[in-house]
C-alpha cells in the first residue's frame with residue numbers, strides 16, 4: 001500500500017504508515033485538525049465535507065475536525081481512531097476511492113505554508129523520571145554515589161506534577177529564567193539569571209479517554225487510553241533546581257517552559273516498533289506487571305545550533321527503548337490511586353538517557369555538572385550549558401522497511417533573561 005494522492009519520499013517522516021495528528025492554521029483560515037502526509041497537511045474538516053469519514057459511527061467528523069484542539073477527538077477512543085486511520089489510508093492509497101475526484105488543493109496545504117499550534121488544551125502535565133541511566137547520573141551529581149538511586153526507584157515510576165501553563169509548541173522562543181540559586185555553599189543564596197540552563201530529551205504521551213475520579217486504571221485499560229506521543233524538551237535551570245528541590249522536588253527550575261513537537265504520532269502507527277522494555281528487577285508489584293512488549297524503538301537525536309551559527313551540531317543520540325518504566329506503566333501508576341486523567345493530559349517520560357555517554361539526554365550529564373566541555377563537532381566551539389540565543393532541536397524516527405514513522409522537530413531557542421532590578 002502506498003500513497004498515490006501526494007508524493008511521499010522514503011525518507012519523509014510523514015509516511016502513509018504514520019499519519020500523525022496536529023492543529024494547524026493558515027493565513028486565511030483558523031486553527032483546525034490536520035494530518036501530516038509527505039510535505040502536506042491534510043485538512044480533516046475539508047475531507048469530512050467530502051464524506052471520507054461518514055461511515056464511522058460515533059464520529060461527528062465535521063464538528064470534531066473543525067476544533068482548534070484535539071481534545072474532543074482524543075476523547076473518542078481507540079475504535080474511532082482506528083476507523084479514521086483506515087479511512088485516511090484508503091483515501092490516500094486507493095485511486096478509485098469515491099472522494100478521489102477532489103484536487104489536492106481542495107483538502108491539503110503545504111506544511112511550509114501553515115502555522116502549527118499546541119495539539120491539545122493540556123489540562124495537566126506530569127513528568128516522570130523513568131530512565132535508570134539518567135536517574136543514576138543525576139543522583140550521583142546531586143546526592144553522591146551512595147544515594148544515587150533512591151530505594152523506591154525500582155519499585156515505582158517516580159514523577160512530579162509540572163505546569164501545563166508553560167508548555168509551548170515547537171518554535172516558541174523562551175527566556176532564560178531568573179531565580180534563586182546558591183553557587184557558593186559557604187555563602188547566602190543569590191538572585192539573577194540562571195547560568196545553568198539545560199535541555200532534557202524526553203517524549204510525552206497524550207491521554208485519550210480519561211477515568212473518573214476514584215476509578216483507577218489497570219495496565220490493560222491504560223494501553224487503550226494513550227492517544228499518541230510527541231517529542232518533548234523539559235527545559236531545566238540546574239542551578240535553581242539544585243537549590244530549591246529539597247525536599248519536595250522540581251519547581252521553578254522546571255516550569256519556565258516545556259517545548260513539545262506539534263505532530264502527535266498515534267500508538268497504532270508505533271505498533272510495528274514495539275520492543276521488549278529493559279528487564280525489571282525486582283519484579284514490579286502486580287498492578288504494574290506487564291507481559292507484553294511495551295518498549296518502543298524510536299531513535300532520538302538532539303542537536304544544537306549555537307548562537308550566531310547556521311550549523312547544527314550533535315549533542316545526544318538516544319532511543320526510547322532504554323526507558324525502564326514503560327508509557328503504560330507510567331499512566332497506570334498515575335491513576336492507580338483514583339487520580340482522574342483527562343483527554344489531552346500530557347505525561348512526560350523523563351529524560352531519556354542510555355548506557356553510552358553519547359546517549360546522555362541532558363547537558364548536566366554530558367558536561368558532568370559543568371566539569372567538562374562539550375565539543376560541538378569540529379567547530380572549536382564548546383558548551384557546558386545552553387547559552388543565550390542557542391537553539392536546541394530534538395528529532396525522532398522509527399525506521400521501517402522502506403518507510404519512516406517520524407516525529408518532525410521539537411525546537412526552541414533560549415533568549416536572554418528579562419532584566420530585573422531590585
Ligand SMILES: O=C(O)/C=C/C(=O)CC(=O)CC(=O)O
Nearest residue numbers: 128129130138200250350351
Ligand atoms: O532530583 C533529581 O534527582 C532530579 C530530578 C529531575 O531532574 C526531574 C526530572 O525532570 C526528571 C527527568 O526528566 O527524568
Ligand SMILES: [Ca+2]
Nearest residue numbers: 200234350351
Ligand atoms: Ca524532566
Ligand SMILES: [Mg+2]
Nearest residue numbers: 235254257258
Ligand atoms: Mg519544563
